[in-house]
Amino acid sequence: MERSEFNQFFTKDLTVKNLTMEEIELVFEAVDMNKDGLLSVNEFCLCLEGVQQSFEQRLRAFDPDLEKCLKDDINTLFDFFDTNKDNKITIDELQLALKSQNSLITQFEIEQIMKQGDRDMNNYIDRKEFIEILLPQMKSEILSN
Ligand SMILES: [Ca+2]
Numbered sequence: 001m002e003r004s005e006f007n008q009f010f011t012k013d014l015t016v017k018n019l020t021m022e023e024i025e026l027v028f029e030a031v032d033m034n035k036d037g038l039l040s041v042n043e044f045c046l047c048l049e050g051v052q053q054s055f056e057q058r059l060r061a062f063d064p065d066l067e068k069c070l071k072d073d074i075n076t077l078f079d080f081f082d083t084n085k086d087n088k089i090t091i092d093e094l095q096l097a098l099k100s101q102n103s104l105i106t107q108f109e110i111e112q113i114m115k116q117g118d119r120d121m122n123n124y125i126d127r128k129e130f131i132e133i134l135l136p137q138m139k140s141e142i143l144s145n
């Protein structure tokens with residue numbers, strides 16, 4: 001996924017008007033680990049992997065306003081994935097959302113992402129799990145800059 005596609009994903013496909021370009025950039029930077037301006041499946045998986053211990057201390061002192069802003073972004077992303085709006089992301093919804101962005105993604109890769117995201121193993125990713133996965137990742141990315 002290229003940066004421009006990612007931006008489009010938020011501004012056009014998602015029809016979200018309350019996100020600023022800066023916030024979108026922030027999300028992209030957080031996910032694009034190797035800074036090549038492209039999102040790979042690996043980066044998406046990594047982004048789902050969760051907390052890095054070394055950042056925990058600094059995370060506690062994290063600006064609550066920025067945290068709220070990040071949570072809003074993650075909630076927006078969750079709503080995009082949760083197509084039937086039942087506050088659960090099933091493997092089918094995950095597949096649909098990811099395939100719309102990357103038609104080459106395999107079933108195996110989608111299952112891996114699901115496995116990492118579904119922490120209580122009830123076969124769907126709820127809003128809390130989604131935030132738990134993405135928030136620490138985005139925070140640590142900001143703190144490391
Ligand atoms: Ca759903």
Ligand SMILES: [Ca+2]
Nearest residue numbers: 118120122124
């Ligand atoms: Ca779950």
